[in-house]
Amino acid sequence: MEHNSRAITPQGFLPFIRRQSVCIAAIAGILLGSIPSACFISAGRERATAANSGPKRYELTGVVKSMNAADQTAVISHDKVGNYMPAMTMTYKIKDDKGFAAMHEGDRITATLVVTDSAEMWLENVRATSTKE
Numbered sequence: 001m002e003h004n005s006r007a008i009t010p011q012g013f014l015p016f017i018r019r020q021s022v023c024i025a026a027i028a029g030i031l032l033g034s035i036p037s038a039c040f041i042s043a044g045r046e047r048a049t050a051a052n053s054g055p056k057r058y059e060l061t062g063v064v065k066s067m068n069a070a071d072q073t074a075v076i077s078h079d080k081v082g083n084y085m086p087a088m089t090m091t092y093k094i095k096d097d098k099g100f101a102a103m104h105e106g107d108r109i110t111a112t113l114v115v116t117d118s119a120e121m122w123l124e125n126v127r128a129t130s131t132k133e
């Protein structure tokens, strides 16, 4: 009788309950995005990556179709951009004063395409690789 009651004493369940509480706290922490959890390291890592993702940069090549000095934009017929964009003709803001000044319609160029988290994009490091293609 005494050994039976000892088996179901509340003290016997305390470590178990405490462990469960830690896990619940860890899950709550993940849901709130605050407490890093050793139980779910991979989930925490994904969250950290998403939070730290800044502007992405891609190598872009293409031909200058037209230019607009007023807003420093250019229409570029560009080749496929990595896995990000198929080949197309579109207008880009050129955040490169010297590069824009050196560009001419018909030039084949290389540039760095910058894309922010909110999908704002522009070109930097514009260089002509051949002129009047």
Ligand SMILES: [Cu+2]
Residues within 6 Å of the ligand: 078, 085, 086, 088, 089, 090
């Ligand atoms: Cu494009």
